[in-house]
Amino acid sequence: xxxxxxxxxxxxxSVGDRVTITCRASQSxxxxxxxxxxxxxxxxxxxxxxxSSLQSGVxxxxxxxxxxxxxxxxxxxxxxxxFATYYCQQSYRTPYTFGQGTKLEIK
Amino acid sequence: xxxxxxxxxxxxxSGESLRISCQTSGYIFSNYWIAWVRxxxxxxxxxxxxxxxxxxxxRYSPAFQGRVTVSADKFMKTAYLQWDSLEASDTAIYFCAxxxxxxxxxxxxxxxxxxxxxGQGTLVSVSS
Numbered sequence: 565x566x567x568x569x570x571x572x573x574x575x576x577x578s579v580g581d582r583v584t585i586t587c588r589a590s591q592s593x594x595x596x597x598x599x600x601x602x603x604x605x606x607x608x609x610x611x612x613x614x615x616s617s618l619q620s621g622v623x624x625x626x627x628x629x630x631x632x633x634x635x636x637x638x639x640x641x642x643x644x645x646x647f648a649t650y651y652c653q654q655s656y657r658t659p660y661t662f663g664q665g666t667k668l669e670i671k
Numbered sequence: 672x673x674x675x676x677x678x679x680x681x682x683x684x685s686g687e688s689l690r691i692s693c694q695t696s697g698y699i700f701s702n703y704w705i706a707w708v709r710x711x712x713x714x715x716x717x718x719x720x721x722x723x724x725x726x727x728x729x730r731y732s733p734a735f736q737g738r739v740t741v742s743a744d745k746f747m748k749t750a751y752l753q754w755d756s757l758e759a760s761d762t763a764i765y766f767c768a769x770x771x772x773x774x775x776x777x778x779x780x781x782x783x784x785x786x787x788x789x790g791q792g793t794l795v796s797v798s799s
Contacts, residue, residue, distance in 0.1 A: 565732075565733065598784070598785030598786070600716075600785070600786070602716075607766055607768075607789035607790065607791055607792055608708075608716065608766070608768075608786070608789055609789075610771070610785055610786060610787045610788075610789075613771070613773070613784035613785045613787075614773075614782075614784065617773075617784075619787065651715065651716055653716075653718070653785060653786075655770075655783065655784070655785055658721070658730045658732070659718050659720075659730075659731075659732035659733065659734070660706075660718045661718060662715060662716040662717065662718060663715075664715050665715045665716070
């Protein structure tokens with residue numbers, strides 16, 4: 565299986581901050597990388613696919629980058645509704661594994 | 672509008688069987704893979720397996736292979752996740768999700784993306 569490792573595991577930030585979450589794959593996955601946002605008690609929400617393409621309806625303050633093994637999710641100016649847990653997922657080879665998650669909390 | 676609606680919470684005992692469902696609407700069910708994802712309360716997401724409704728082709732994570740069965744009824748537009756013998760460690764929330772497709776604007780070819788629509792989740796509680 566391809567292992568996905570996110571860092572940090574948790575992050576405290578304030579409204580208006582710029583934050584970056586990192587995801588590393590245990591082998592090259594080209595650009596087959598997705599990001600999801602999950603709030604407590606809710607299903608995950610699809611945010612980014614193909615490493616850098618924004619899913620329809622997702623605010624432009626979200627962006628993704630990377631290829632190969634190293635990827636980032638950046639939120640340019642945090643809004644109150646952005647505080648959640650974020651997961652990366654590779655869709656290069658089954659099983660399409662997820663990272664362990666990064667919990668973004670209000671400082 | 673695309674929607675995936677899952678069956679309600681279940682409380683079972685170890686050794687019992689169970690099938691939960693994911694009823695879809697708003698798109699051509701046969702043409703999109705459906706994935707199942709597990710989430711133990713307070714923990715992360717685990718990809719379990721997928722089914723392609725048109726031909727019922729399946730793929731499983733080795734961690735779940737042999738423990739669960741994923742299937743789909745394209746006439747009912749419904750996907751299923753089934754256990755023959757539950758264990759207490761199966762206690763979790765189970766999500767179904769559709770794997771989306773996009774067209775490359777340059778080539779016109781379609782390619783698979785991530786899980787773009789999700790069900791609300793089904794809580795399965797198993798006591799020993």
